[in-house]
Amino acid sequence: MNRLWFRITLSFSLLTLTLLVFLWFFITSVSENSFKQMTSEHLFENAQLVAQLVETSDLEGGTEALQERIELFREPVGMRFTIIDTDGEVLADSESAPETMENHSDRPEVQEVIENEQEAGEAIRFSETEEIEMMYVASPIYNEEGVIRGIIRTSYPLDSIEDTMIVFWRGLAVFLAIILVIAAVAASILARNITRPLSDITAVTKRLSGKDYSSRVHTEVSGEIGELAGSVNDLAMNLQNQMRALHENEQQLSTILSNMVSGVMLINQEGRILMINSAMEKFLGQHNQHILGHDYRDFDDSLGLRDGIAKVFEENEKIQKEVAAGQVTKKVFDAHFGPYYGNGWKQRGVIIVLHDITDIKRLENMRSDFVANVSHELKTPVTSLKGFSETLLSGEVTDEETARSFLQIIHDESERIDRLIRDLLHLSHIENKVSPLNIGEVALVRLTHGITHTLSKAISDKGLEIILPPPAEEVFIEGDQDRLNQILTNLIANAITYTGEGGKIDISIEETPFDVRISVSDTGIGIPAENIPRVFERFYRVDKARSRNSGGTGLGLAIVKHLVESHKGKIELTSVEGEGTTFTVILPISQ
Structure with missing residues (x-):
């Protein structure tokens, strides 16, 4: 200017x-x-x-x-x-x-x-x-x-x-020189008045090009330059609003992507990885600095995504398939590969979306196992009922004692089916929260002593050693006494069932400022490490015959887990095969 x-x-x-x-x-x-x-x-x-x-x-x-x-x-x-x-x-x-x-x-x-x-x-x-x-x-x-x-x-x-x-010329020359100086000064002032707002406008446009969208032209000039300044201010305000909206949209998109449980990856037309979210980082087991900017053919592809990406580049069509993460994590993903387009529907690259369906697969397996287990659990007693009842109905059993033993078997199998159905209904009620908790003050030490007294015959029959918390060290918590009684009865009964003769069962209660830890340890047969994650599933058994021989339905630990969770607590399990098992129930003092 x-x-x-x-x-x-x-x-x-x-x-x-x-x-x-x-x-x-x-x-x-x-x-x-x-x-x-x-x-x-x-x-x-x-x-x-x-x-x-x-x-x-x-x-x-x-x-x-x-x-x-x-x-x-x-x-x-x-x-x-x-x-x-x-x-x-x-x-x-x-x-x-x-x-x-x-x-x-x-x-x-x-x-x-x-x-x-x-x-x-x-x-x-x-x-x-x-x-x-x-x-x-x-x-x-x-x-x-x-x-x-x-x-x-x-x-x-x-x-x-x-x-x-000459005198006249000199006077005229001085007069005209004064006019020239005045004209030059006036021209300078006029030029300054014109160029000063133009300089301000130029400075604002330079700041706008430098992404300083808060810049404004502060001038009171009227006329065309004033209109130009107003237009530049309007342009700056519109740019600021648009950039604010773009920034908000970008933040929203970034927040959405970062909080998505599904993994997202974006690859440009040259095959370089432009963007991944945190879920994709977690699925790949790598930080984004080792992935972003790299060619998709060069980064450590632990999920086998390269083939799907290459196929989308070649065929320009969507692809959906399942991919597995490996033998250790055993993660299963539903992978969607698709092209993304720019202006004129020109392909700009490939977008990959991974959904973790590991839990869905696990639930499908559990559902399949549940159906198989229920069918298996019902098949044996139903077969017995049918066989013995048909024998009695045929009139071939004339001996009263034999007939009575057949009826006793039919009665026992009926009781077994009844227990199974009642346990399933009870578990369903707990899961659906049909029966609300009856909260009150519960004395855990007295409750533990009462349960062991009830099970004293089974304890004495196997000659087991029971270590209980001292009665003088009573611990009180808020909870449903009947359901807490059911939790401890199941755990102690399991310990008695799976502990050999002459074994030991240790029941301890530890109080902290915020919660109570109830531990039931035994020196029984223990649980193999690979079976521990599935112990709390319905009908899941480490040994298929062991629970049936013990008279259990296979639902006890599933019921215990849901009862503990209904009290806002959690249950932990540690076990060594052949050495023993410890169940620890952690419950809040106040509900």
């Missing part, structure tokens, strides 16, 4: 200077002509005045009186007067002796009067006598009859006019 300001000022100043130069020449020319015209008129007037004072008789051959009279006009008037007869002879002169002067018949001003019979003749030329440039004006002298008897010529040196003109 400094260059624009300088150019405007310089252009305006040069234009003003040009106009002043033309004005200079015009004024000086007019002034010089005016001065000469005024001098000429003045000379003619003086010549007329002197002509009236000259007598016609004095023109006849000239007289000393005429010379003396002419000399009288030299000092007061400051002009030169010359009397010339019609033949060009000088009769008298106010500055020189007439006899020393040559004939003036060839003078232009004299010829104009004599030959052309004009009222005045005028000429400007160099005077040999005065040795300067002079202005001459000649006027005829008439007698009483109106005949020209002579000529009176007045002259005036032009150096006086030139001196006057």
Whole structure:
């Protein structure tokens, strides 16, 4: 803007200077002509005045009186007067002796009067006598009859006019110089007023290009520049709003992607990975700095995604398939590969979305196992019921004792089916929260002693050693006493069932400021490590025959887990095969 300001000022100043130069020449020319015209008129007037004072008789051959009279006009008037007869002879002169002067018949001003019979003749030329440039004006002298008897010529040196003109030129030059300076200052101020808001607008546009969308033009200039400033401010405000909206959308998209449980990966047309979310990082087991910017053919692909990506690039179609993470994690993903497009539906790359369906697969397996287990659990007693009832109905059993034993078997198997159905209904009620908790204060130590007293016969039959918490160290928590009783009864009964004769069962209760930890440890047969994660599933058994022989339904631990969770607690399991098992129930003191 400094260059624009300088150019405007310089252009305006040069234009003003040009106009002043033309004005200079015009004024000086007019002034010089005016001065000469005024001098000429003045000379003619003086010549007329002197002509009236000259007598016609004095023109006849000239007289000393005429010379003396002419000399009288030299000092007061400051002009030169010359009397010339019609033949060009000088009769008298106010500055020189007439006899020393040559004939003036060839003078232009004299010829104009004599030959052309004009009222005045005028000429400007160099005077040999005065040795300067002079202005001459000649006027005829008439007698009483109106005949020209002579000529009176007045002259005036032009150096006086030139001196006057020089003074005038100097004054005019100073005046025009002042005008030029004023015009230059005015042009500078005008240029500044124009370029200053333009500089502000330029600075704002530069800040806008530098992504500083809060910049505004602060100017009160009106007119087109004011409208331009307003347009730039509107543009800046619109850009700021759009960038704010884009930033919010970007943050929303980033938040959505980062909180998605599904993994997302974006690959451009060149095959380079542009974006992955945190879920995809977790699925791949790598940090994004080892993935972003790399070619999809080069990064550590633990899920086998390369083939699907390459196929989408080749066929430009969506692909869906299942991929597994490996033998250790045993993760299963539902992978979706698809092209993404830019303007004009031109393919820009590939997008991959992974859904972790490990739990779904596990639930499907559990459902399948549940159906198989229920079918298996019901098949045996139903087969027994059918077989023994058919035998009795056939009438082949005549022995009363045998018939009674068959009926007893039918009764026992019916009881077993009834327990199974009741356990399933009870578990369903717990899961669906049909039966709310009856919260009250529960004394855990007294409850534990009561349960072991109830199971004392089974304990004594196997000669087991039971270690219980001291009655004096009572622990109170908020909970449903019946359900807590069911939890501890199941755990202690399982410990008794799967602990060999002469074994030991240790029941401990530890209180912390926030919760209570109830542990039931035994020295029984233990659980293999690979079976521990599935122990709490319905009907899941480490040994298929072991639970059936013990009379269990396979639902006890599933019921325990849901009862613990209904109390906002959790249950933990540690076990070593052949050494024993420890179940730890962690319950909050307050519900």
